[in-house]
Amino acid sequence: MSGWDKFVDTFFNAKVMWKYLPDILSGMVVTIELALLIVVTGLAAGLALALLRSLAIRPLNWLIIFVVDLFRSLPPLVVIVLMYFGLPYAGPAPSGFVSTWLSLAFVLMAFSEEIFWAGITSIPKGQWEASRSTGLSFGQTLFSVVLPQAFRLTIPPLTNRTIAITKGTALGTVVAVTEILGQASSAMSNSYNPSPLMMGAAAYVILFLPVVIAARWIETKFAWKR
C-alpha cells in the first residue's frame, strides 16, 4: 500500500465512516439542541439582567455586577466541572447535558448583560428626558426609544461572543454529553480508527462556518459609523 493510500485508509476510511455516520448525525442533533438552548436562555437572561440594572436599585446592581464578573472570570470548563462533579455532593445531580447547558447559558448571560448594558448606557440621557417629557412612561421610553437604538450598537460584539460561547458545546464531552465530539471520540476508540474524529471535525465546520460567515456580514452591515 502506498503512503497516500495508507493515509486515506487511516483517516478517511469509508467503511468506518459509513458505520459511524448515524452516531455523528445524532451528535449533531444534540449539539444543535444544546446550542439553541444556550443562545435563547443566555441572551434572554442577559437582557433581563441589563433591564433590571437600568432600574438603578443599588444593592441589586452590586449583585448583578458581581454575578457578571464571576462568570466572566471563570473558565467555562471549570463551571461545567463544578456543576457536574460538585453539585451532586449538595443534593441535586444535573445530567451532563443540563450542566453544560446551564453553565454556558450563565457565561453567555454574563457577557451579553455587559454588552446590552453598554448599549443602553450609550444612549444620551437627553433622549430619556425628552421622551419622558412627551408623556412616555419609563417602560415605553426603554422599549420604544432606548432599546431599538441600543440593539444596533450591540449586534456586532454580541454575535461574536455568542458564536465563541456556543462553540463551547464541545466541552460537554468532558461530562459525557453525547454531542458531536463525544460521539466521535467514542466511535474512534471503538473502531480504533481516527476517521470518526475527522467526520466530527467536518460536522463542526458544517455547523459553524456558515454562522461565522454570516457574522462577518452582519459585522460590516451594522458596523459603527466612524
Add this chain to the structure above:
Amino acid sequence: MIEAFFNVGIMVAALPIVLTGLWNTILLSLIVVPLGLIGGLILALLASVKSPLVRWPLMAWVDFFRAFPPLVLLILLFAGLPFAGLELGGFACVAIAFFLNTGSYYGEIFRAGIESVPGGQVEAARSTGLSRLQAMRYVVLPQAVRNVMPDLLSNTLEVVKLTSLGSVVAVPELLYEARQAQSITYNPTPIVMAAVIYFLLLWPLVRLLSRLENRALAGRR
C-alpha cells in the same frame, strides 16, 4: 454544605497540589499568549498585503479557526495524530492548538488595528525615506496596538481561561490538579478552590475591561 464545598481539612491537604496547578497555569499562559500574539501578528501583516491571492486564503484560514471549537482541535492533535505516527504529548498539542486558534482571533484584532491607522500616515512615513517594513514597525503598529488595546486584553483573558482545556489532555494545570485532588479526597472542595483562584486571578482584568469597554462604546456614539 460547608462540609462538602469548603472543607477546611481538605483545603489544607489539597493546597500544595492546587498551587502546583496554579503555577503551571501561569507558566502555560506565559507561553501560549506570546505564541498567539506572534501567530496573530503574522496573519495581520500578511493581510496588509493587498493582493486577493493572499487575502482570500487568509480570510478562509481565519474563519475556519473561528468556526472550529478549540477543544476539537486539541483532541484532533492529541488523539488523531498518533495514528499518523506522530505522538506529540499534551503540552505540545496545547501549544499548537493555541497558536492556530487564538492566533486567528489575535490576527483579526491586529488587522482591525492596522486598518484603523489612516493610509496617509504610511504615505507620509514612506516619503520621509522609511522602508515599508520600517513604516509598519515604527509608525503603523504602535498606533494600531493602542487603538485595539481593549480587544487585545479581552482576548488575552479568554486565552488564559482557555488554558483550562489542557486538563483534558493531562497537562497538569490548575483544573487538572484540582480534579486529581478531588478524586483522591472524594470531595469537591479542591474544584471550588480552583474556581476561587481563577476568580481572584482574573477579576482585576475583568473589572479593567468592563471600564474600558464602556468608555469605548460611549465614545463611539
